Amino acid sequence: MRVRDDTKINTIFEATTALTSEVGLNRLTMSSIAQRAKMACGTLYIYFDSKERLLNELYMHLFVGSTLSILPSIGHLPLKKQLSIIWSKVLWFRVTNSSEVIFMHQFRYSVYASEETHKLDDQFVGFIKNLLGQGKEELIIKNIDSDLIIPLFYGYANNLARQMAMDEVEITDEIIDQTFHLCWDAIKS
Amino acid sequence: MRVRDDTKINTIFEATTALTSEVGLNRLTMSSIAQRAKMACGTLYIYFDSKERLLNELYMHLFVGSTLSILPSIGHLPLKKQLSIIWSKVLWFRVTNSSEVIFMHQFRYSVYASEETHKLDDQFVGFIKNLLGQGKEELIIKNIDSDLIIPLFYGYANNLARQMAMDEVEITDEIIDQTFHLCWDAIKS
Amino acid sequence: MRVRDDTKINTIFEATTALTSEVGLNRLTMSSIAQRAKMACGTLYIYFDSKERLLNELYMHLFVGSTLSILPSIGHLPLKKQLSIIWSKVLWFRVTNSSEVIFMHQFRYSVYASEETHKLDDQFVGFIKNLLGQGKEELIIKNIDSDLIIPLFYGYANNLARQMAMDEVEITDEIIDQTFHLCWDAIKS
Amino acid sequence: MRVRDDTKINTIFEATTALTSEVGLNRLTMSSIAQRAKMACGTLYIYFDSKERLLNELYMHLFVGSTLSILPSIGHLPLKKQLSIIWSKVLWFRVTNSSEVIFMHQFRYSVYASEETHKLDDQFVGFIKNLLGQGKEELIIKNIDSDLIIPLFYGYANNLARQMAMDEVEITDEIIDQTFHLCWDAIKS
DNA sequence: CATGAATGAGTCTTCATTCAT
DNA sequence: CATGAATGAAGACTCATTCAT
Structure with missing residues (x-):
């Protein structure tokens, strides 16, 4: 089984941080985060219930x-x-x-x-x-x-x-x- | 655009300010501004080229x-x-x-x-x-x-x-x- | 001003009815309804708050x-x-x-x-x-x-x-x- | 696929039946079936080629x-x-x-x-x-x-x-x- | 000028299916 | 066999902007 990879959360956090500083929170989209983190859009939702939760946890x-x-x-x-x-x-x-x-x-x-x-x-x-x-x-x-x-x-x-x-x-x-x-x-x- | 009708411009400015403080910039929409200012959505575009210009001018x-x-x-x-x-x-x-x-x-x-x-x-x-x-x-x-x-x-x-x-x-x-x-x-x- | 056209509701109803009988309720999407009714996806939401309301009203x-x-x-x-x-x-x-x-x-x-x-x-x-x-x-x-x-x-x-x-x-x-x-x-x- | 393990198949059938009566066919998802049947999502695909086959066989x-x-x-x-x-x-x-x-x-x-x-x-x-x-x-x-x-x-x-x-x-x-x-x-x- | 209906690209989110372990 | 993380196409819905009236 593909084991749940907790470093992925860091990858997501880094992508989110970097993107926000580049394009701003208003233009930050879930799919852009996914792309930057080199994973599928749906994968984000394995680790975070919603965009809101992702940002709050970050x-x-x-x-x-x-x-x-x-x-x-x-x-x-x-x-x-x-x-x-x-x-x-x-x-x-x-x-x-x-x-x-x-x-x-x-x-x-x-x-x-x-x-x-x-x-x-x-x-x-x-x-x-x-x-x-x-x-x-x-x-x-x-x-x-x-x-x-x-x-x-x-x-x-x-x-x-x-x-x-x-x-x-x-x-x-x-x-x-x-x-x-x-x-x-x-x-x- | 931009005709001289300062009353209207002020109304728009006030609506925008009030709405932003209530719901935040992220949820500020052109139609909500129009509604608050009691005018049509399209009217905003008579006075401002775009949302961006409206906000900057304000x-x-x-x-x-x-x-x-x-x-x-x-x-x-x-x-x-x-x-x-x-x-x-x-x-x-x-x-x-x-x-x-x-x-x-x-x-x-x-x-x-x-x-x-x-x-x-x-x-x-x-x-x-x-x-x-x-x-x-x-x-x-x-x-x-x-x-x-x-x-x-x-x-x-x-x-x-x-x-x-x-x-x-x-x-x-x-x-x-x-x-x-x-x-x-x-x-x- | 483009006047609100109540025949549009009928057009939407007809498109919805026809599509449902063709592909079933499960495959009925808002954009397919819009396409069939020859209007933009967003137009549906001028007349109906949501897919659920559209179907119920129909x-x-x-x-x-x-x-x-x-x-x-x-x-x-x-x-x-x-x-x-x-x-x-x-x-x-x-x-x-x-x-x-x-x-x-x-x-x-x-x-x-x-x-x-x-x-x-x-x-x-x-x-x-x-x-x-x-x-x-x-x-x-x-x-x-x-x-x-x-x-x-x-x-x-x-x-x-x-x-x-x-x-x-x-x-x-x-x-x-x-x-x-x-x-x-x-x-x- | 389709191995003989009738116990498991029955478990899947029961989970599917119960869930459908509770939430309706539209909201029936493969992962909810798996969860209810206390098995992994992928296990369903050992017994059934697809969601469609599962439902038809049931x-x-x-x-x-x-x-x-x-x-x-x-x-x-x-x-x-x-x-x-x-x-x-x-x-x-x-x-x-x-x-x-x-x-x-x-x-x-x-x-x-x-x-x-x-x-x-x-x-x-x-x-x-x-x-x-x-x-x-x-x-x-x-x-x-x-x-x-x-x-x-x-x-x-x-x-x-x-x-x-x-x-x-x-x-x-x-x-x-x-x-x-x-x-x-x-x-x- | 003023209107607000219409547009459609873009957003978040879901979920059937695959696959590495 | 069994697992469940990963995928990505597709869906409902939003909203800045346009335009016919």
């Missing part, structure tokens, strides 16, 4: 791999260090995986994004909120509603990465340092 | 109205004041016109956005770049590549406004002050 | 035209006469409209048939049940549960017409007489 | 088991007795095997029914025709073209059984008696 896969997975391991570090690591991690991922970021960006606010997917984001935001809460208690960072701070990190990271991807700028440790300093200066008390 | 209209139009009148003011006015202006517009912002956000990175439209953004970015350049010369702000600074303003504003729109938070002068201070602390030298 | 149209429409006008006649007229009417229709009957037959028990459609049949059955009830009171026909009698008329008519259509037998008044007599002898007391 | 199996098999053994009985036995046999089968009847009914006039299958019916009809021919010679039954009589039996049985299955009516000897009397009164001279 998003979750990328989000977990790029962001969520680092959170638990850094809980013991000092606040600024934690933020700095997250910033670095997120930025590295975003800049070195520009196709993935384009996909995530386009998907994020599309009609395809499900409840379930939005909750992932909330999980991440919740973690950061906690961190900021601590910082405020320790009087390290400004006493401002976290909902006004998080969009700075989030929006900045997204936009910076997107811009760098488009301009084909190489990311360096210096850039990460400089940009993190901007953020830190913004919020430190 | 984007330009909103962008000019919300941002570009204020730039020339504030050139004589001091740097920080200028940035503060722009920030306030942009944020006010974005928060009080949430449908418009949702449209702009979804359109901005869609397949519909044309070269011409992207150049508008560049115009705005160019202005800010200039401003930052002056600031650096006057040693008021950090000596960092402007391409690393602008995404902070741009991304923050977008994301903050979007978040506030979703959470239905009222904007106040206090919020504008607080958030601008974050930005300023980030870049001041 | 069935109702045929059922009303062939059967239901005669019922009200004969209420004053004697029982046997009424039954005889209905029998004649139904048989004539079924034999002279063989395509229609094939469609009705295939549709009747298909997955497409909706609740609404089945209720039409019930209406007809209810009328006959009434008639039989009267006959039993007047001691003209056998005192047997009507649910055991009606399938005789219904099944016989369907099957006879189908058989005659397939054998390409011409219907005559004699055949109608003979077959009605069979029915009548079956139920008269 | 129909023939049911038809022979329900009807054809009794014919030879009753040739010596008097006419009315023969008809009565057949009627009883057919009705019993149809009512007590409602899934099977639904399958037969839906299959009978579908695109899947082959020539070969239709000939089975003819065989049965031929037998009945013979019987009626005898009856006419003996002046027991009306001198009417048998093609006008057979649909009465055939259509009545089908429809009655279907109705009873849907209404979940229990069949009794009384009902069989009553309905046969209707038939007999219809045709006796």
Whole structure:
């Protein structure tokens, strides 16, 4: 029997990511994905119930791999260090995986994004909120509603990465340092 | 095409904006726009050559109205004041016109956005770049590549406004002050 | 403006009926209907929301035209006469409209048939049940549960017409007489 | 193909019959049959060349088991007795095997029914025709073209059984008696 | 100008059948 | 024999655009 091949899911994910960054989510069709992944159109439906599920699972896969997975391991570090690591991690991922970021960006606010997917984001935001809460208690960072701070990190990271991807700028440790300093200066008390 | 009947064009623009914020750009159809604008589908094509042109013209209209139009009148003011006015202006517009912002956000990175439209953004970015350049010369702000600074303003504003729109938070002068201070602390030298 | 053309519905109905009798309900596709009706595939969807609705409306149209429409006008006649007229009417229709009957037959028990459609049949059955009830009171026909009698008329008519259509037998008044007599002898007391 | 493993073939037949009565012939898929029969999709093709053959063989199996098999053994009985036995046999089968009847009914006039299958019916009809021919010679039954009589039996049985299955009516000897009397009164001279 | 019916290419999805294991 | 992943042609339906009125 032809055994179910889990690397196929990765092939599909890669094809989807690449295509989205090339032609955009609007022109992304199931048959173009299949063609790019060198498989039949129907094969996609063996691994994913629908286009919507495929995109959502891809998003979750990328989000977990790029962001969520680092959170638990850094809980013991000092606040600024934690933020700095997250910033670095997120930025590295975003800049070195520009196709993935384009996909995530386009998907994020599309009609395809499900409840379930939005909750992932909330999980991440919740973690950061906690961190900021601590910082405020320790009087390290400004006493401002976290909902006004998080969009700075989030929006900045997204936009910076997107811009760098488009301009084909190489990311360096210096850039990460400089940009993190901007953020830190913004919020430190 | 394109006859002067600004009333009709505005009706079309409003219908498009409202619909996009309700159902998303992916599900925005020409006939749904027509229906919402209480006119026939074919009438849209009297004023716009294609869907693509309609969306691009709407984007330009909103962008000019919300941002570009204020730039020339504030050139004589001091740097920080200028940035503060722009920030306030942009944020006010974005928060009080949430449908418009949702449209702009979804359109901005869609397949519909044309070269011409992207150049508008560049115009705005160019202005800010200039401003930052002056600031650096006057040693008021950090000596960092402007391409690393602008995404902070741009991304923050977008994301903050979007978040506030979703959470239905009222904007106040206090919020504008607080958030601008974050930005300023980030870049001041 | 191209005015909405109600004869188009008839064209669609005719194409559907003819095709079903030729290739069967299973192979009936929307595009084959469109092709036969000499219009574009999308045009069908101007007049009918879906394939299911198209088929249901066609069935109702045929059922009303062939059967239901005669019922009200004969209420004053004697029982046997009424039954005889209905029998004649139904048989004539079924034999002279063989395509229609094939469609009705295939549709009747298909997955497409909706609740609404089945209720039409019930209406007809209810009328006959009434008639039989009267006959039993007047001691003209056998005192047997009507649910055991009606399938005789219904099944016989369907099957006879189908058989005659397939054998390409011409219907005559004699055949109608003979077959009605069979029915009548079956139920008269 | 077609190896002797009657257990498996029966499992397939039962799954097919049950599924058809539940979801209809239109929604009957090979993989749903396989799933219901607890085997792999490809296994079906070891026993049957195609979906069409599977359905035809099932129909023939049911038809022979329900009807054809009794014919030879009753040739010596008097006419009315023969008809009565057949009627009883057919009705019993149809009512007590409602899934099977639904399958037969839906299959009978579908695109899947082959020539070969239709000939089975003819065989049965031929037998009945013979019987009626005898009856006419003996002046027991009306001198009417048998093609006008057979649909009465055939259509009545089908429809009655279907109705009873849907209404979940229990069949009794009384009902069989009553309905046969209707038939007999219809045709006796 | 305005209308909205008509078009048909293109989309997602299904499913009978094949075939490598 | 048995499996079930893989195939790809075909179906229902959508929608930007055109055009007769």
